[in-house]
Amino acid sequence: MNRNFPQFRRAVALIMLVVLATGCTSLYDRNKPIVALDVPSLRDIYADYFDVGVAVSLAGWSPQTFANHQDLIEWHFNSLTAENEMKPDALQPREGAFSFSTADKMVDYAVDNNLKVRGHTLVWHNQTPAWFFRDEAGDLIHEKPKEAITEADRELVKRRLEEHIEQVMTHYAGKVYAWDVVNEAVSDHYTTTHRPDSPWYIILGEDFMRIAFTKAHEVDPEAKLFYNDYNPEMYYKRGRTIDMLKSLLDEGVPIHGIGIQGHWSANGLNVREIEESIRMYAELGLEIHITELDVGRKGATEAQQAEAYRQLFRMFKRNSDVITSVTFWGTTDDVSWRRDENPLLFDAKKQPKPAFWAIVDTEKPWQQNRDEYLRR
Numbered sequence: 001m002n003r004n005f006p007q008f009r010r011a012v013a014l015i016m017l018v019v020l021a022t023g024c025t026s027l028y029d030r031n032k033p034i035v036a037l038d039v040p041s042l043r044d045i046y047a048d049y050f051d052v053g054v055a056v057s058l059a060g061w062s063p064q065t066f067a068n069h070q071d072l073i074e075w076h077f078n079s080l081t082a083e084n085e086m087k088p089d090a091l092q093p094r095e096g097a098f099s100f101s102t103a104d105k106m107v108d109y110a111v112d113n114n115l116k117v118r119g120h121t122l123v124w125h126n127q128t129p130a131w132f133f134r135d136e137a138g139d140l141i142h143e144k145p146k147e148a149i150t151e152a153d154r155e156l157v158k159r160r161l162e163e164h165i166e167q168v169m170t171h172y173a174g175k176v177y178a179w180d181v182v183n184e185a186v187s188d189h190y191t192t193t194h195r196p197d198s199p200w201y202i203i204l205g206e207d208f209m210r211i212a213f214t215k216a217h218e219v220d221p222e223a224k225l226f227y228n229d230y231n232p233e234m235y236y237k238r239g240r241t242i243d244m245l246k247s248l249l250d251e252g253v254p255i256h257g258i259g260i261q262g263h264w265s266a267n268g269l270n271v272r273e274i275e276e277s278i279r280m281y282a283e284l285g286l287e288i289h290i291t292e293l294d295v296g297r298k299g300a301t302e303a304q305q306a307e308a309y310r311q312l313f314r315m316f317k318r319n320s321d322v323i324t325s326v327t328f329w330g331t332t333d334d335v336s337w338r339r340d341e342n343p344l345l346f347d348a349k350k351q352p353k354p355a356f357w358a359i360v361d362t363e364k365p366w367q368q369n370r371d372e373y374l375r376r
């Protein structure tokens with residue numbers, strides 16, 4: 001055997017050096033981009049607890065998001081909400097002129113990919129065209145003095161409300177399993193239960209809730225019907241919300257659940273208060289959906305945001321007897337309505353943030369979850 005010994009020794013030394021170096025330093029690179037589909041799947045992690053949903057948009061300033069984020073959507077989520085496309089201004093911009101095509105794209109995509117769909121939203125004071133509230137002469141009814149609002153005005157608005165629900169829910173029957181029937185009806189001020197600036201309330205009074213839920217149940221008896229709001233878990237708004245829902249439920253109005261939006265902040269998050277409220281709503285017999293989760297980072301570090309998410313998901317799991325769905329209000333920070341607060345789990349490059357790793361296993365620190373993944 002004719003071996004070139006000096007060369008052979010050099011090669012062996014080099015190999016040993018590489019082996020030693022990799023053994024002494026890290027086996028993995030924390031800065032290496034992570035492939036979105038390679039990380040643990042949230043919908044699998046939470047399969048025994050609740051659905052994990054996400055809101056996406058085809059409208060506005062970032063219409064490409066829906067196409068670009070389908071990898072994230074399909075890997076991590078099993079429920080979809082249209083961020084804007086099912087609101088009244090999108091679905092019925094002019095009276096009788098229903099425009100379903102954009103929302104249909106999202107719903108068809110969801111059905112094709114085994115994602116449930118939450119419908120958002122049928123009745124809201126916002127993103128609702130003015131025509132809903134005009135009288136026969138074209139004047140805005142809710143801007144008239146109270147005593148000038150006639151029975152005919154009320155009938156007209158009630159008819160439009162019911163017609164909208166009828167057309168939209170019929171169109172999506174069998175595809176949309178849960179609806180935010182009424183969104184944000186409760187006042188932020190302790191002196192009134194209903195928010196006083198809602199045209200629905202000004203024109204129809206408290207009755208608009210009854211009308212909406214009754215009609216929704218009649219149109220699609222299979223659909224789960226939710227009342228959805230921001231801050232119903234907070235002490236300042238909880239009493240009024242509970243009183244309103246309780247009196248409607250006592251009358252037999254078909255409300256099946258409450259949507260707690262969950263636009264929270266890492267700084268000052270009160271998980272105990274949220275949990276207490278969840279139990280109080282559950283005592284009314286309501287199912288709980290967290291419908292628009294994002295946890296803003298203003299004044300907090302990434303690690304503090306991760307800890308806030310960890311605490312929240314620990315609590316959600318503890319209450320998974322009543323929480324059946326948790327939906328994030330967006331995929332990546334850059335397309336969030338709160339993008340200046342980076343409130344979501346993935347950054348603009350679709351890279352999982354500490355907040356993501358924190359909820360992979362809520363019993364461990366986020367770094368450990370990430371490092372265990374990187375070491376595989």
Ligand code: G3I
Binds near residue numbers: 083127
């Ligand atoms: O569609 C127009 C587009 O044509 C125009 O070029 C663009 C310019 O700004 O505006 C587009 O509309 C925007 C729309 O989002 C679609 O992107 C509106 O200005 C903007 O106001 C609207 O914001 C939405 C907001 O609801 C409006 O109320 C947010 O995306 C959406 O995340 C947010 O969602 C609400 C929930 O429905 C209810 N709970 C609170 C939550 C956050 O506000």
